[in-house]
Amino acid sequence: KAGVTQTPRYLIKTRGQQVTLSCSPISGHRSVSWYQQTPGQGLQFLFEYFSETQRNKGNFPGRFSGRQFSNSRSEMNVSTLELGDSALYLCASSLTSSTFYEQYFGPGTRLTVT
Amino acid sequence: AQKVTQAQTEISVVEKEDVTLDCVYETRDTTYYLFWYKQPPSGELVFLIRRNSFDEQNEISGRYSWNFQKSTSSFNFTITASQVVDSAVYFCALSEATKTSYDKVIFGPGTSLSVIP
Numbered sequence: 001k002a003g004v005t006q007t008p009r010y011l012i013k014t015r016g017q018q019v020t021l022s023c024s025p026i027s028g029h030r031s032v033s034w035y036q037q038t039p040g041q042g043l044q045f046l047f048e049y050f051s052e053t054q055r056n057k058g059n060f061p062g063r064f065s066g067r068q069f070s071n072s073r074s075e076m077n078v079s080t081l082e083l084g085d086s087a088l089y090l091c092a093s094s095l096t097s098s099t100f101y102e103q104y105f106g107p108g109t110r111l112t113v114t
Numbered sequence: 115a116q117k118v119t120q121a122q123t124e125i126s127v128v129e130k131e132d133v134t135l136d137c138v139y140e141t142r143d144t145t146y147y148l149f150w151y152k153q154p155p156s157g158e159l160v161f162l163i164r165r166n167s168f169d170e171q172n173e174i175s176g177r178y179s180w181n182f183q184k185s186t187s188s189f190n191f192t193i194t195a196s197q198v199v200d201s202a203v204y205f206c207a208l209s210e211a212t213k214t215s216y217d218k219v220i221f222g223p224g225t226s227l228s229v230i231p
Contacts, residue, residue: 033218045220056218098209099209099218100147102161103149103161104161105158105159106158107156108158
Protein backbone atom coordinates (compact mmCIF):
# COMPACT_ATOMS: atom_id res chain seq x y z
CA LYS A 1 0.00 0.00 0.00
CA ALA A 2 1.40 3.39 -0.95
CA GLY A 3 2.02 5.78 1.89
CA VAL A 4 1.07 9.41 2.27
CA THR A 5 2.67 11.56 -0.39
CA GLN A 6 3.30 15.27 -0.24
CA THR A 7 4.38 17.62 -2.98
CA PRO A 8 6.54 19.51 -3.31
CA ARG A 9 9.13 18.34 -0.82
CA TYR A 10 10.97 21.63 -0.70
CA LEU A 11 9.87 25.13 -1.48
CA ILE A 12 11.45 28.56 -1.26
CA LYS A 13 9.18 31.59 -1.41
CA THR A 14 9.51 35.28 -0.66
CA ARG A 15 7.47 37.30 1.79
CA GLY A 16 4.08 38.30 0.48
CA GLN A 17 3.76 35.42 -1.94
CA GLN A 18 1.31 32.60 -1.58
CA VAL A 19 1.91 28.86 -1.66
CA THR A 20 -0.13 25.70 -2.18
CA LEU A 21 0.94 22.36 -0.78
CA SER A 22 -0.55 19.05 -1.81
CA CYS A 23 -1.19 15.81 0.05
CA SER A 24 -2.40 12.44 -1.17
CA PRO A 25 -3.56 10.17 1.66
CA ILE A 26 -3.29 6.42 1.90
CA SER A 27 -5.90 4.74 -0.26
CA GLY A 28 -9.09 4.25 1.71
CA HIS A 29 -8.27 6.89 4.29
CA ARG A 30 -10.80 9.67 4.40
CA SER A 31 -9.38 11.97 7.03
CA VAL A 32 -6.50 14.30 6.26
CA SER A 33 -4.86 16.52 8.85
CA TRP A 34 -2.22 19.19 8.44
CA TYR A 35 0.44 20.19 10.95
CA GLN A 36 3.11 22.83 11.13
CA GLN A 37 6.35 21.79 12.77
CA THR A 38 8.94 24.34 13.91
CA PRO A 39 11.82 24.04 16.39
CA GLY A 40 10.24 26.62 18.67
CA GLN A 41 6.59 25.64 18.60
CA GLY A 42 6.80 21.93 17.93
CA LEU A 43 3.95 20.17 16.16
CA GLN A 44 0.93 22.41 15.84
CA PHE A 45 -2.38 21.31 14.42
CA LEU A 46 -3.63 23.34 11.45
CA PHE A 47 -6.83 21.62 10.33
CA GLU A 48 -8.49 18.31 9.60
CA TYR A 49 -10.68 17.42 6.65
CA PHE A 50 -13.10 14.58 6.24
CA SER A 51 -15.34 14.02 3.25
CA GLU A 52 -14.42 17.39 1.79
CA THR A 53 -15.47 19.21 4.98
CA GLN A 54 -13.23 20.91 7.49
CA ARG A 55 -13.84 19.13 10.76
CA ASN A 56 -11.44 20.94 13.04
CA LYS A 57 -9.24 23.98 12.87
CA GLY A 58 -6.26 24.95 14.94
CA ASN A 59 -5.29 28.37 16.17
CA PHE A 60 -3.82 29.82 12.99
CA PRO A 61 -4.68 33.04 11.14
CA GLY A 62 -7.03 33.06 8.19
CA ARG A 63 -4.07 33.18 5.81
CA PHE A 64 -3.91 29.42 6.30
CA SER A 65 -6.64 27.56 4.47
CA GLY A 66 -7.22 24.16 3.03
CA ARG A 67 -9.57 21.97 1.14
CA GLN A 68 -10.19 18.34 0.39
CA PHE A 69 -11.32 16.83 -2.87
CA SER A 70 -13.73 13.97 -3.48
CA ASN A 71 -10.81 11.55 -3.84
CA SER A 72 -9.61 12.60 -0.35
CA ARG A 73 -6.59 14.43 -1.70
CA SER A 74 -6.02 17.66 0.16
CA GLU A 75 -4.37 20.98 -0.47
CA MET A 76 -3.20 23.59 1.95
CA ASN A 77 -2.77 27.23 0.99
CA VAL A 78 -0.91 29.99 2.76
CA SER A 79 -1.40 33.50 1.47
CA THR A 80 0.72 36.57 2.11
CA LEU A 81 3.64 34.57 3.41
CA GLU A 82 5.58 35.80 6.43
CA LEU A 83 9.07 34.85 7.55
CA GLY A 84 7.55 33.00 10.50
CA ASP A 85 5.75 30.65 8.17
CA SER A 86 9.03 28.90 7.44
CA ALA A 87 8.46 25.39 8.73
CA LEU A 88 8.00 21.75 7.92
CA TYR A 89 4.39 21.16 6.93
CA LEU A 90 3.21 17.66 7.60
CA CYS A 91 0.16 15.97 6.25
CA ALA A 92 -1.32 12.91 7.92
CA SER A 93 -4.10 10.57 6.93
CA SER A 94 -6.23 8.30 9.05
CA LEU A 95 -9.09 5.96 8.41
CA THR A 96 -11.99 8.15 9.43
CA SER A 97 -10.79 10.43 12.19
CA SER A 98 -7.50 11.40 13.73
CA THR A 99 -9.30 11.50 17.06
CA PHE A 100 -9.88 7.77 17.12
CA TYR A 101 -7.35 6.31 14.79
CA GLU A 102 -3.62 6.46 14.35
CA GLN A 103 -2.30 8.83 11.74
CA TYR A 104 0.10 8.04 8.95
CA PHE A 105 2.35 10.92 8.10
CA GLY A 106 3.88 12.02 4.85
CA PRO A 107 7.49 13.13 4.53
CA GLY A 108 6.50 16.78 4.77
CA THR A 109 7.08 19.89 2.73
CA ARG A 110 9.93 22.09 3.90
CA LEU A 111 8.88 25.69 3.27
CA THR A 112 11.43 28.46 3.51
CA VAL A 113 10.24 32.06 3.34
CA THR A 114 12.90 34.68 2.57
CA ALA B 115 -8.30 21.87 28.06
CA GLN B 116 -6.04 19.24 26.64
CA LYS B 117 -2.37 19.30 27.45
CA VAL B 118 0.52 16.91 26.97
CA THR B 119 3.77 17.27 28.87
CA GLN B 120 7.00 15.52 28.05
CA ALA B 121 9.34 16.86 30.67
CA GLN B 122 12.44 15.21 29.25
CA THR B 123 13.68 17.37 26.40
CA GLU B 124 16.73 15.29 25.58
CA ILE B 125 17.98 11.93 26.78
CA SER B 126 21.25 10.19 25.99
CA VAL B 127 21.84 6.55 26.75
CA VAL B 128 24.50 4.04 25.87
CA GLU B 129 23.46 1.21 23.59
CA LYS B 130 21.77 -1.71 25.37
CA GLU B 131 20.62 0.44 28.27
CA ASP B 132 16.92 0.63 29.05
CA VAL B 133 15.27 4.03 28.79
CA THR B 134 11.85 5.37 29.79
CA LEU B 135 10.23 8.34 28.14
CA ASP B 136 7.66 10.10 30.28
CA CYS B 137 4.33 11.47 29.14
CA VAL B 138 1.84 13.24 31.39
CA TYR B 139 -1.48 14.43 30.04
CA GLU B 140 -4.37 16.61 31.12
CA THR B 141 -7.94 16.15 30.03
CA ARG B 142 -11.41 16.69 31.41
CA ASP B 143 -12.95 14.01 29.22
CA THR B 144 -13.50 10.45 30.34
CA THR B 145 -13.11 9.20 26.78
CA TYR B 146 -9.82 9.94 25.16
CA TYR B 147 -7.03 8.39 23.14
CA LEU B 148 -3.30 8.43 23.66
CA PHE B 149 -0.67 7.87 21.01
CA TRP B 150 3.08 7.62 20.67
CA TYR B 151 4.91 8.55 17.48
CA LYS B 152 8.55 8.33 16.52
CA GLN B 153 10.28 10.86 14.29
CA PRO B 154 13.67 9.55 13.12
CA PRO B 155 16.26 11.89 11.60
CA SER B 156 14.69 11.32 8.19
CA GLY B 157 11.74 13.38 9.44
CA GLU B 158 8.70 11.21 8.81
CA LEU B 159 6.61 10.54 11.91
CA VAL B 160 5.86 6.89 12.50
CA PHE B 161 2.93 5.62 14.54
CA LEU B 162 3.89 3.36 17.45
CA ILE B 163 0.83 2.77 19.60
CA ARG B 164 -2.73 3.90 20.32
CA ARG B 165 -4.51 3.39 23.61
CA ASN B 166 -8.02 4.40 24.63
CA SER B 167 -8.89 5.62 28.10
CA PHE B 168 -10.82 2.48 28.99
CA ASP B 169 -7.96 0.13 28.38
CA GLU B 170 -5.36 0.39 31.10
CA GLN B 171 -3.56 -2.77 30.21
CA ASN B 172 0.13 -2.33 29.67
CA GLU B 173 1.41 -3.35 26.30
CA ILE B 174 4.63 -4.88 25.10
CA SER B 175 5.80 -5.03 21.53
CA GLY B 176 9.26 -6.47 21.17
CA ARG B 177 11.67 -4.13 22.92
CA TYR B 178 8.95 -1.50 23.37
CA SER B 179 6.53 -1.35 26.27
CA TRP B 180 3.99 1.16 27.45
CA ASN B 181 2.69 1.83 30.94
CA PHE B 182 -0.69 3.57 31.10
CA GLN B 183 -1.77 4.83 34.53
CA LYS B 184 -4.97 6.85 34.70
CA SER B 185 -4.43 7.57 38.38
CA THR B 186 -1.36 9.65 37.56
CA SER B 187 -2.44 10.66 34.03
CA SER B 188 0.68 9.15 32.58
CA PHE B 189 1.44 7.06 29.53
CA ASN B 190 5.13 6.21 29.70
CA PHE B 191 7.16 4.47 27.03
CA THR B 192 10.09 2.17 27.77
CA ILE B 193 12.66 0.91 25.32
CA THR B 194 14.53 -2.13 26.54
CA ALA B 195 18.09 -2.81 25.38
CA SER B 196 18.20 0.37 23.30
CA GLN B 197 19.81 0.38 19.88
CA VAL B 198 21.31 3.13 17.76
CA VAL B 199 18.28 2.89 15.42
CA ASP B 200 16.10 4.01 18.33
CA SER B 201 17.66 7.48 18.11
CA ALA B 202 14.80 9.79 17.24
CA VAL B 203 12.38 12.31 18.63
CA TYR B 204 9.43 10.66 20.34
CA PHE B 205 6.07 12.38 20.62
CA CYS B 206 3.21 11.59 22.92
CA ALA B 207 -0.22 12.76 21.75
CA LEU B 208 -3.75 13.05 23.13
CA SER B 209 -7.18 13.36 21.58
CA GLU B 210 -10.49 13.78 23.31
CA ALA B 211 -13.66 12.24 21.96
CA THR B 212 -17.21 13.00 22.88
CA LYS B 213 -20.38 11.57 21.48
CA THR B 214 -21.10 14.62 19.44
CA SER B 215 -17.80 16.05 18.45
CA TYR B 216 -14.33 15.26 17.45
CA ASP B 217 -11.39 17.08 18.83
CA LYS B 218 -7.98 17.70 17.42
CA VAL B 219 -4.95 15.73 18.38
CA ILE B 220 -2.54 17.55 20.69
CA PHE B 221 1.11 16.59 20.55
CA GLY B 222 3.60 16.94 23.36
CA PRO B 223 6.85 18.83 22.75
CA GLY B 224 8.74 15.61 22.12
CA THR B 225 11.73 13.91 23.72
CA SER B 226 14.90 13.62 21.69
CA LEU B 227 16.58 10.29 22.37
CA SER B 228 20.18 9.68 21.42
CA VAL B 229 21.53 6.17 21.70
CA ILE B 230 25.31 6.16 21.75
CA PRO B 231 27.11 3.09 20.43
